[in-house]
């Protein structure tokens with residue numbers, strides 16, 4: 001593969017040792033953490049091309065290290081500095097004052113971890129702000145998704161294949177987009193193809209192109225996906241469905257960086273990064289002889305496993321709110337939020353179709369909901385509620401139906417025809433509802 005320009009990394013020089021959760025949250029926001037022994041501050045060298053921020057962790061700095069950290073700060077006075085303070089101290093000891101004076105932004109940690117991450121994402125004097133990073137399009141803040149986002153930041157700048165695995169709808173294509181958009185190839189094409197959707201006899205020609213007259217119907221020379229993506233990224237979705245001859249051609253791209261159009265024996269150089277995705281177990285396909293072992297090893301250099309939604313139930317509501325907000329920004333609808341029953345139903349559901357299914361159910365619910373709050377029935381998730389909650393919901397619905405009926409009857413002086421017109425139902429339905437809710441019309445008139 002051709003060399004591509006290196007991407008600047010973002011690094012927090014942390015004097016002390018961050019907690020695991022602090023390190024994970026920063027990694028998910030695209031910041032590596034370099035932990036430095038404060039007693040040995042003078043030994044720290046900096047890579048000029050990286051974007052750097054210093055963090056003085058005053059929870060851990062021994063008194064003996066204050067002077068050496070201070071000296072280091074003075075030598076690196078161009079570096080933005082932050083301070084982590086312990087919780088529950090009324091006033092900091094005077095010996096910290098020189099360090100605090102150097103740190104305009106201070107965070108009580110770990111309580112204010114979100115504030116720190118927000119600061120790093122928004123307030124850095126950087127042209128490519130992390131808050132705008134494509135990795136942030138993967139919504140969710142569960143530990144599993146934080147790890148996925150951290151892996152995206154790590155893998156994106158490395159010009160090697162990535163194998164993205166995970167069930168359908170977990171965001172494999174979204175992740176592939178993010179990998180491309182955060183790579184040095186971002187200004188070049190991103191071409192995605194679902195290998196399982198191309199008829200077997202056309203795969204070679206789709207991927208690698210063909211010469212005029214290569215086969216019946218090939219009236220013109222045609223560029224394939226790899227040539228069209230030159231300089232950029234090819235995303236092969238469902239790579240396990242590639243026929244064996246196309247697997248051999250793909251191996252040549254990865255090993256030699258060349259392709260051959262169908263009908264030509266002239267190798268052509270292409271410069272592409274290959275990202276592949278599969279929801280089937282490729283190791284098993286290799287064991288069964290359906291997938292080339294050497295190709296598997298080539299594709300599986302970096303592996304990104306997208307977690308199923310049921311493994312990160314904490315993300316369900318965050319995603320649902322996000323999809324509803326997105327929907328409301330584009331369409332009109334009464335629904336502004338989710339009832340507590342709907343939230344409960346979403347959290348109990350198994351989500352076999354993962355995020356795609358959640359997106360579809362929320363969009364549908366936003367259209368069909370009559371009230372301001374989306375209910376389990378709008379999401380078609382009533383069956384997931386426990387029996388007691390289902391019964392409560394049924395009771396509530398019956399009560400609302402009875403109230404609406406009585407109100408319509410009163411407004412029309414118990415005239416069934418007028419009431420039916422108002423409710424846009426037949427007279428028979430009004431009589432049926434009266435029987436169901438034990439409304440005695442003669443007694444009320």
Ligand SMILES: Nc1ncnc2c1ncn2[C@@H]1O[C@H](COP(=O)(O)OP(=O)(O)OP(=O)(O)O)[C@@H](O)[C@H]1O
Pocket residue numbers: 137138139140166167168169170171172173174175237279319355356359
């Ligand atoms: N974490 C996420 N945050 C926001 N949207 C997401 C997230 N994960 C997935 N989506 C959305 O869910 C839908 C399905 O995602 P995507 O197509 O990337 O899944 P996939 O794993 O490639 O599915 P398949 O295997 O069926 O091709 C898309 O609309 C995508 O934008």
